Amino acid sequence: MITETPMIRQYNEIKKDHKDALLFFRMGDFYELFFEDAKIASKILGITLTSRSKGENAVPMAGIPHHASESYTRKLIKAGHKVAICEQLQDPGEAKGIVDRGVIRIITPGTVTEDALLDGKNNNYLLALWKDKEIFGLSWIDLSTGKFEIEDIREERLFDELARLNPSEIVLPDDITESNATFTQRIRTECNAMITPLPAWEFSESTGYQALLEHFGTHSLEGFGCQDAGVALGAAGAILHYLKETQKTSLKHIAKIQKYETNNRVIMDRATQQSLELTQTIRNKNREGSLLGALDQTKTPMGARLLKDWVISPLKNHDEIKYRQLGVREFTEKPELRREIIAILHDIYDIERIAAKVSCGRANARDLISLQQSLSKLPELKEKLDFFITAIISDREKEIDPLDELRTLIGMAISLDSPHSLKEGGIIKEGYDAALDELRYISKNGKQWIAHFQAEEIARTNINSLKVGYNKVFGYYIEITNTHRENIPPAYIRKQTLKNAERYITPELKEYETKVLTAEERAKDLEYDLFIQLRDKAGTFTKQLQGISEAIAQIDVLSTLAKIAVENRYAMPEITDSLELNINDGCHPVLTMELDRERFVPNDINLDGVQDKTMVITGPNMAGKSTYIRQTALLVIMAQMGSFIPAKNATIGTVDRIFARVGASDELSKGQSTFMVEMNETANILNNATERSLIILDEVGRGTSTFDGISIAWAITEYIYQNIGARTLFATHYHELTELSLLFAGIKNFNVAVKEWGEEIIFLRKIVAGGTDKSYGIHVARLAGIPKQIIQRARSILNNLEAATLDINGKPKFAPLKTDHVKKPRQRKLFASKEDLVIDEIKKLSLDEIAPADALNKLAELKKRLYEDE
Template identity: 50%
Template structure:
């Protein structure tokens, strides 16, 4: 015989079958309850008590629950752990229900579809991404439903999956929805596991594609509709959003296309190595370029600034437009201060209007909207007075919404309750019927006091009192000692241990009137609130545009504030394919120095006489900082920011590539050297003559001669074929010979000052090549024991003497020849240059190699 459950549990099981992959929050009174496996998972993940409930058939089923008014906090914890939650509500009045109350899932919350403030970071987007592949083209359709953003992008060619992965890393989506088959899905899975391990993956299968196409055509205007392959991806995105949010999504009203030709490309390696918006330590904002430049006052501005840094511009014209605005705000500190103050009073408009559209905005949201819009007239006045084109255009177009401000001010109390269904949200004087009902409710207390006094006088029962409770309503309570004095018209209502409770026709009539008024007040207030909220909904597209305008203003003010505080200068943006920086400083490192002054450095890269900079010098001397500094200053310039430099002239680059640091990729079983070679291969495949390439210590992960050979071949390939502007740091001093052999390669080194056995790194990049590594000195700085340092110096001296002896032996010839001599001038000069006490084993081998080469040339071999 089939197992049977109570009707309520059967209802739960039926709804759960339709949402098997989600945790079902099942509404029972003032709680959301979970049963069976969901209860066990929720109790474990939320650390709440697992209990049980009679499920019928003589058995108890696992159960746990959370208060409905505090559900957002618990849902947030589940979502952050990668779970999906289905919210099941009562959809009919229990008083009118015949049998069990009807329940339905009213929305589904997934990591990519959250709307609650508790679940959303203020200054970061929360993207949901759909990926679809068709005819060797991968289309990505993405949306942040909390802000209404929606766009798509195509990725084609043999490296389309790599390009997609780089784009995904910049977006950091909370959820990715896969539709259909994807070529090389294993590569995508590996990337997600290593770089976006917190992202939830959802597989979506849609049998009827006509449904998605109808959604697409009805949602966006014809001029925004993409081609067939992209249309499928965007259609699937809309379908998934409708299935989860269960609203019309009218706030998602603009479909944009990402055009790679408009922006500098920053791949995953560069974004990580340069720590632009996420640090390498824990992926947070601390000590990133974003943390240094972010003086934004609004959540919208914070999100936009992050985008600007991850998608720098290529257009000289657009960069200069931003620069002009930053410049004007920098030279008008009074205006900048007023704008910062007013922007500080603006809440997250994008997300407020989204909550208004989906019906979750409460009274506090509308008050936040009113306060935000109240700042607009002052912002508009100051912005439209600016002379720069970008600010002037925004100021001219900005609306101020006095009608919405006035409506909310008339209707909504200044400090409304969180719930919109409990009353207390509408101001007195806004609606006559509501005011009359409130008068009835307010007069009730006076009536009750008068009624109680009159009954005491009439009956002579001085202890008589009138009360109320939710179960029995209003009553007259008389102690047992006074029961004999109770009038005959009193109707017994409830018996207590020491008293009796009664009702009278007059009190019953009052109860009906008052309770009816209170119920009507709550219903009318909610109705009036929805009318106001619907008025706001009519303006959603306009409000979204205003939010975007405010975000741009906020970003420009933020960049001008950074320039003022940090003494940044405006770089010239040119078309002559040069990068010239005078006294440049690392924007992050200089802010972290407490007692040191950051040493500035010059840079000059062009396609004439300095296309490749080979930078030698000891570890810890500042080579990596310098190279990252150049990359960050170029990026900042293309964002429209001023930069930490005395002066600069920069031509936009199409891409920035970085190969720095050493790390194993244990998840894929790749060694440090393999990771390094993969990254170098990626650069050599994708770099162009308009790119900026940063290479740090290529070839260190293998043997000396293998590494040196690879490093040299890479430099030659970049110089001869790609012709990208390149900074190449190396410990292979032999590579400095390339500067003599190839025009466009120049040697630079980090200046070092020696004081006896002490060495001081001066942090200055100067022309020339280094001739020492100072490895033991760096080991001393790192804190190796004194005995180890002393022993290393002894061993080094022995190895150097051994190496020199072998040099002499290797260069000795079996028989004198007229045209060659061991003691010929070049060899003598080279031997005299050798400092035996400081030469490392690697340098000794290099000396041997060089002398042998000279000997061969001298002997004619």
């Protein structure tokens, strides 16, 4: 058994209150970790694991320099750990025994504020959720900016919202984490976030409401529009409690709470966000290659974060969209001013996060320098914005206050070459404080003072051999040989007797000794106090700084979208309240930047939402079907976030939701196959889409047998057209679906044009009217590098199948056209006659207006009767 030393006893007492965190225990210039914490940290950080004491009393131990703790903390946080910072609370020189220590802060993934631990382009959200019946109350905060929001949602939208917010830490009631391990694990897996349980009582609506009133110092939440927010108030209260428990500092920069309004935002579920690659690519999870990566040329971190919010949450109200559009347009019309403003924005730091650090008491001198330099750019920025008349820009200009008082104060006080540490000195400029200047003078000019004092004493006593010296034992002294003993002034006080001399001190010399020996430390202490006073003063401007940040962010995004529009020849789409979706010469916003606009083949889309609602798009792989349908969704998103789009012109009736069912993968952790994932996502569309939605579907039904797949795809397309009426683009290899156009006037066939050259094929990337008339799977297989022997064998098999299923005119033997006068492009079918009987039955079911679920049951019975009996 380990014998506890007083220090280890103190460590254990502190550690028992922070069992879920790695304890950074301050000892001099190092943070030490002991026992299991040391073992964990040594592996993650790659530092040496040593031990304190030996034998039975050996205690595993690992340490890191306190001045470099941020880099180590970042690795531990990324590895999924919390870090409790335990500091020395008293001067070791004043301690009679063990130095007092205490935890001053707990750093968690959702509560970091240090630049080294954050991504400037992304918000870092701490999220809490609380469930009451079928309603989930969500609250999320970015502590590094003070952004604090709440929302009540139904259970089916929970994971879509979590995907949009992408929190790094989620706070849950302990009764959920203890009783519903499956739900908790799903949240942890899908969000890749740390889960932190808190007592369930902290989530109650009444407790949360009172916590919010206490924090904001108000009598109600009406001023924030949150008085009747509901369950989410409990989640918000839990967040505040958690922050106070972990941060142990001022949270004044959390100055408001907002209700997230979904009624003016386009809703996109998790599958849609991923399929459209809005913020990261599917394959490698990179920002580059996503829509956000293509659009983000912002100059400030605030602007980058706002642009991301616009991309994942486009507007729905067409008047508000036009309001943004006008701002973008005016920036396009004033190119010289736009370039000058962008150049100014380039020199502005992250004011929003600096303001939060100032308010929390964590800003250092360099943060204040960055703030001062940013504020110094604002007068010029305001001057440039004076030339704009668009309301959205003019309104932002009014919020940009250079804060001359704060800017001047920081400029007078803080040295430009200040160190990171606040207690090493070198922060405050000379001339700012007289007492500090005197201490610095004493510290730096001690030899000159001693020489001057010695000269004065020689002149006063007429003792030419008088010398002033110093040693560590006696300090400063005056040494006089015994031959001049009679001339020693009465005020001299004997300090030490030597063989041939005496050493003396005077009150003046002793006073100076006290000054010079402590001047450097006293100067550092005074500098620290002066800096804290200045930082506290800056903290009183937090609200103004947050307003400035919001204004700069919006100017940054508007000017960026204008710059991209001009450089890429984008057009301003007309936004209406209709169901129209007309885009002429539209291009993919990401691919056109990667491939060059001149090499990209533009395409049109024309749906009036009334007569023409659905496009069935056929064609071979690699031809561009998926690119076309994704492109359409991305252009709608860009249009509704207020951006111009890569097109000749466009008229877009606003959409309320966008659904994308593109590609599929197993979710084995949930016991779901590829086809089950596909059907779940499709069911979500069918249950939640409205007439005003935009739906893009890619190869729905291919995860099962051919007959099942065709039946499901047919029934889904038919149901969307008849029962939902949403604007829909369906890319498919099931050429049988082209026959839907014979039944419904508003379903139109389109295909990707292909040019054949002998055995070669050329994908023209052009969407043209009509169904495709041929499959090119074997050609694509050859292009992919499938061995020649397999390609030749596949062609033989194909020829045999076609000979058995097609007549001498190349038409299916058992599926003649319903009427000779209907001239529709036909696709050669590779199926036997019974396949065509299935299609005929589907048509009958459609015409009889049987519900999709009943239709699928009947088709299953039909399949069994037609095929299994054989």
